[in-house]
Amino acid sequence: MENGSASLETNVAGIQMKNPVMTASGTFGYGNEYSDFIDLNQLGATVVKGITSVPWPGNPMERIAETPSGMLNAIGLQNVGVDGFIEKKLPYLRDFDVPVIVNICGERREEYEEVTEKLNLTNGVAAVELNISCPNLHCGGMSFGVDPKLTYQLVKAVREKTALPLLVKLSPNVTDITVIATAAADAGADGLSVINTVLGMAIDVNTRQPMLQNVTGGLSGPAIKPIALRMVWQVYNAVKIPIVGMGGIMTSEDALEFFIAGASAVAVGTANFVNPRAPLDIIHGIRTYLDQNGVRSIADLVGSLQT
């Protein structure tokens, strides 16, 4: 903590953090990639790329496309699998003083359970983030996150397997996100990550082919910020557990909007691709804002929207 300045320390869903700024899953690798640019110890937490029970090859290319103030991705959860993660990726991260949150995904409930149990037995995992909202899987993924009953069952099953703090990552591709949020909270989630990407599409008019080989993909970046903020505010008014807000956060002003709407922490995603120092710039900007506005702790800002 800097001398005389507001406290950014916070505990969200049982995750103790120096500050409320994380890096979002799938946008910051496994921590080592950005080591030339950023000191991991300065982050509030880091959420790693989605992990599954076995390694996944991912989707064929093209996997990404740019859209106005946004980008589409259909990576298809390429990852080394939970064993590969524990063996090859986690040791690097364990050397830092930063909570590691492991984003997990699967096609069936059993897979989620299996991955969770392996993480239980591992040192250096601060929390599990249950990805029930990946738009790029044909079965599993988002299909859980758009159905309150399936959400409840899955969260409950994983909850019973672990004492680790459990975040559930919600899909924005739903009619009423508060229904899903409530189901996840009722099933024992410690916190909610809001939001994953919005399902979108782009076409190359010259070839008349989709820009993504998978046809559709997940929209992220500033374009979705208004949608993400609205959902954070809706969820904040519907459930009592804390929210990690994300979706289009590029600057500290963006992050502050999320706190005011009701997020207890934020995650920075696509912004990392544009500015690898974005999370640090955002932490700095939040501190300045709190100081300038006489706000003593970040908690005082959470949900402070004047309506």
Added chain:
Amino acid sequence: MENGSASLETNVAGIQMKNPVMTASGTFGYGNEYSDFIDLNQLGATVVKGITSVPWPGNPMERIAETPSGMLNAIGLQNVGVDGFIEKKLPYLRDFDVPVIVNICGERREEYEEVTEKLNLTNGVAAVELNISCPNLHCGGMSFGVDPKLTYQLVKAVREKTALPLLVKLSPNVTDITVIATAAADAGADGLSVINTVLGMAIDVNTRQPMLQNVTGGLSGPAIKPIALRMVWQVYNAVKIPIVGMGGIMTSEDALEFFIAGASAVAVGTANFVNPRAPLDIIHGIRTYLDQNGVRSIADLVGSLQT
């Protein structure tokens, strides 16, 4: 039709048009506002601002806010009511050789029916666009459009009241737009307008107040184009009736993406605010593309996505 060039003429849902480019409801007033800039006769059709049974005052200000590549609005359907429309607005439009599509909205089914019946008795209405997707009404509006049963009932009721071509305008704020699209088609809609605005929000971090007095509003503009395109493609694969595609169309390339995804016509909305000649520029660009690519009519392009 220009000499030797592709035909842009089209009939969509029973609306005969010189070209497949409309102006979207709420973004082009009642035709006269842009008369210094644009010759109405060159448009494929014009859709007027949402009309209700009685005049509505609309929401208090602030009603709009800019977001990255987008804007939020919470106008609250300020309008002169159906009688005022017929008396004061329609006569101007009737003097042009352009189909006038009347966007109608209400809080209860009876209101939709009442407005429809009045339009039946009026000269100069080419079609009705049923707005079941306005995100800025507390009851009615979007609440119809997110429920397939309510959609079916409302569309059926209005269908029974009128022989005018009937478009139903869908909300993107749903888990599965094909379910609503199918309900509307089954109830007798002649075509579907896809999409209305996406529910969003923005906050002024200095005042900690929402940027819109209504707190949330509808997101439009390029930011939502990937979402709109994805929904057009989904609906195209789910129902047989034609689609009017819209959401973030600024250029002819944008419009072409919608045709390729499955739209039979497109509507230009927010772009009008930035460039009042946008609809004409888009018509011109479509013609050039068809000519250059040896496409003989716009129908040959509809749904031509190579997956």
Added chain:
Amino acid sequence: MPTVTSERPKKFDLVTKILANEQAAQDHYLLRCECPEIAEGALPGQFIHVLISDASALLLRRPFTIYSVEGDQITILYQRVGAGTDTLSHLGRGDSLHVMGPLGNNFSIPPNLDSAIIVGGGAGIASLMLHAAALRKLGTRTLGLVGSINAARLLSVADLEAIEVETHISTDDGSIGHHGFVTEILTQILEQPQVYELHNPVTYACGPYGMLRAVAKISRKFRVPMQLAMENRMGCAMGVCLGCVCKVRTPDGGFEYQRVCTEGPVFDAEDIVW
């Protein structure tokens, strides 16, 4: 007092080149460009709608009042407040600009008006300059009350004095002129109009919402007619989006939302519901 004229000049949508874009005070700039079509018809209080950059994350145009007209050229005076005006301030001679205008209604001058007070808060003075010139051309005695945060941001005093408007300066920090608000000067003047050689003056004002409300209250108290220019957030500026409305009293005792871009930006202060 007659309401604003209804004869409006034709609107144009042009691409023009910037001739000059220079700092006028701290955070404030004067931008000049050639727009014969707009220059020809523009009335005092009318504005242009400017597309600051193509293909950019800034989707909407930005409205600015026409500050002055010289031959074929128009000038705007703008404050750098956000991303749009910041980008604008970095453009220079030769850069192109999409400009739509002239838009909106205009200030009006009652027949045989003897004297007038213009009250500009911050960049609000930009909306009043062309009108001040029109008043002075008719020989109307005109007082200019110019308020700003501090001396470094003070605007337009020389321009006003050049057309013989008697200026009264106030700053929030007292770094120049009266230490306090323009409203205090206005009260002082209206308490003793004869001292300032004012006979049945009309007040014209533009500035932040809070200032306008205060000025309207003062004018009302002294039964001085007042016209004000509103600066609401705008979408289309053409009357179609209904995004820019303000609450206006209707004859039946109710109210309606009127479009600042079309029914305004100039309103009779009496009609505004604050």
Added chain:
Amino acid sequence: MPTVTSERPKKFDLVTKILANEQAAQDHYLLRCECPEIAEGALPGQFIHVLISDASALLLRRPFTIYSVEGDQITILYQRVGAGTDTLSHLGRGDSLHVMGPLGNNFSIPPNLDSAIIVGGGAGIASLMLHAAALRKLGTRTLGLVGSINAARLLSVADLEAIEVETHISTDDGSIGHHGFVTEILTQILEQPQVYELHNPVTYACGPYGMLRAVAKISRKFRVPMQLAMENRMGCAMGVCLGCVCKVRTPDGGFEYQRVCTEGPVFDAEDIVW
């Protein structure tokens, strides 16, 4: 053939100023800027990731290979193909640019290499120039096959000849050099390597996907080792988004998706699954 070096220079994320940005051929530009940190370590085939404008609708950075290094300065050679490169082409001396690099792996030179052929299609030649210079520095006989749409878009011939690379030109319309594709010239050369004084040459290629596939097929047919630089669409360019992958054979006979930004951009042609 040894695989690419694994010792990579440290990466930097800098804001620099453009020193020059001049047209090199129709739709192609050479942009020079001062980046001592990047210039110091850059290896042939490595690239920079460029943020073309802040606060803009163009969200992502754009990758460009380092074309040349002179002292503290680096130059890129880019083709105007879309919104990003169009915006870039309008920037000028003194404009600032965010640059990240040097990124990716690099071309490698087998010990005692006698001769080499570089094959550049369109702007693909940009990825090969620094490597051509490295080859020539070792005294390696180097042929440069340069393909373009037409004479007006022909790139880099003078730069290649200046370092004594023997250039062979082909254009799609025959407006200069061979009328046809670079692949035809390559076939002709590899059919009679002795005529061209080539002994166990290695091919290095960069260009459109279809060209690379064709060149790989020819090299394979003539059992000539080949390294190629891929130019997939990129997000992060730092190995985290997994957006830029290409399909690469694994020793077990299967395949995996490898990151062009991290495992590449240079791959052994044998490893690519087309």
